Amino acid sequence: MTFVQLIDCRTSRFDEMNRLVDTWLEQTGGRRSATHSLIGKDRSDASHFIEIVEFPSYEEAMRTSNLPETDRIFHDMIALCDEMPVFTDLVVVRDEQLYVANVRRYFDVVAARGELPPLDGLLAENYHGHDPANEQDTIGMDAMRREIREWRAGFDFAFTVEDQIAEGDKVCTRWSWKGRHTGEFLGIPPTGREVTTTGTTVFRCGADGKIVEGWWQYDRLGLMEQLGELDVLEV
Incomplete structure (x- = not known):
C-alpha cells in the first residue's frame, strides 16, 4: 500500500x-x-x-x-x-488521478452501445486531435464527434486500457481495440470480420480536466489488412 x-x-x-x-x-x-x-x-x-x-x-x-x-x-x-x-x-487510502480518470472514461464512453452520449464533460469545445492517418487535424468537439460516429457506424467495438501514465497535464494511454466490422467504413462494405488493433494516445487536459488535445498512434495498416483491403491492393 x-x-x-x-x-x-x-x-x-x-x-x-x-x-x-x-x-x-x-x-x-x-x-x-x-x-x-x-x-x-x-x-x-x-x-x-x-x-x-x-x-x-x-x-x-x-x-x-x-x-x-x-x-x-x-x-x-x-x-x-x-x-x-x-x-x-x-x-494512502484513496488516490484519484482526476485527469487519468477522465481519459479512461473517454475510452469507455466512445465505445458505449447506443446513441453517442454528449462529450461536454470530457472534451473541450476547441479540442485539437492529431492523427497521422487523417489528411487534416481534427479541430473542435463537433469534428471529433463526427469522427467517432464514423468508427461507431463501421464497427461494434471496445477499448481495453492496458497502461496509463500521467505527468503534469498529459495522460499517455496504451490501449488495445477489438471490433466487428458491421457497417461501411472508409468506403469498405461491412465484412462481418472481427478485427483488432493496438495503439497509444497522449491526451493533454485543461485545468477543468477536459481533454483539449490528443496525439493518436495505432496500427491502421494492420487494421486495413484484416479488412482485406491490402489483398485488394496486391491484386
Whole structure:
C-alpha cells in the first residue's frame, strides 16, 4: 500500500535545503525506493515549507530511511531548519488521478452501445486531435464527434486500457481495440470480420480536466489488412 511522508519545516535557508535534497538524490541513486518528491512553499509564510515524499509501501520507506546517506542528510537538514521539523506518516487510502480518470472514461464512453452520449464533460469545445492517418487535424468537439460516429457506424467495438501514465497535464494511454466490422467504413462494405488493433494516445487536459488535445498512434495498416483491403491492393 502506498505510503506518504509529510515533512513540515521552517527555514530561512531554503536554497541550502534545496541543494541538500539534490545531494541526497545523487547519493542514494539506485538504492532509494522513493517514487515521488514534491516541495511546497506556504504563500503566506516564505519560511514555511512542506515536503511530500511518496513510497511504494511503509516497508520501502523504512528501508530508504535506514540508508546511511539518509541519516546524514537528515541531520544536515535539521541544522538548516529554524525549528525541529514535524513528520507525518500517511498510508494512502484513496488516490484519484482526476485527469487519468477522465481519459479512461473517454475510452469507455466512445465505445458505449447506443446513441453517442454528449462529450461536454470530457472534451473541450476547441479540442485539437492529431492523427497521422487523417489528411487534416481534427479541430473542435463537433469534428471529433463526427469522427467517432464514423468508427461507431463501421464497427461494434471496445477499448481495453492496458497502461496509463500521467505527468503534469498529459495522460499517455496504451490501449488495445477489438471490433466487428458491421457497417461501411472508409468506403469498405461491412465484412462481418472481427478485427483488432493496438495503439497509444497522449491526451493533454485543461485545468477543468477536459481533454483539449490528443496525439493518436495505432496500427491502421494492420487494421486495413484484416479488412482485406491490402489483398485488394496486391491484386
